[in-house]
Amino acid sequence: MSAKLVFLRRTAEETALQGGEVYFDINGRNIGKLASTDCFAELPAGKYRLRMYKSHNYGTMIGFAETTVEVNDGDSLLIRYTPPIVVSQPGYLMVSRYSPEAADTAAEETRRQIISEHTKAEEKRAQSQRGTRRAVRWIIWGSVATGSLIALFWILYFLIWEAIIF
Secondary structure (H helix, E strand, O other): OOEEEEEOOOOHHHHHHHOOOEEEEEOOEEEEEOOOOOEEEEEOOEEEEEEEEEEOHHHOEEEEEEEEEEEOOOOEEEEEEEOOOOOOOOOEEEEEEOOHHHHHHHHHHHHHHHHHHHHHHHHHHHHHHHHHHHHHHHHHHHHHHHHHHHHHHHHHHHHHHHHHHO
């Protein structure tokens, strides 16, 4: 009998948003990279050092996250990696009991969260654009009104000046 480590898949939204590849090491040895399906690693019972990280620009790696897990025969653990938002920060690993339902729930939660944040960002962008358009309209109307008042002033000035002279 053996133990199983299951590395949670990346959703299509996660891959599109974050780009790069996510790699995982067990005891200092690279085992693979996350894909669109869960990655399974069958291991004998024991204590293992897990490390995950993400590729970035020009071959650099960021978001290193490490943890130690101990698995017994028959155990199945779900390993979930969250990359950092800021390049200089570490990533985050969550370890829980594995079941196909737990993996599906975690992947769906990630997908929903990314979609929700994207929707909020799009809404803020649209509000900002509406505000910018409104400000530009006020500036244009203000300029036209100011120009009209100046023109009206000069017209009246010259009409009154001509009336005084003649």
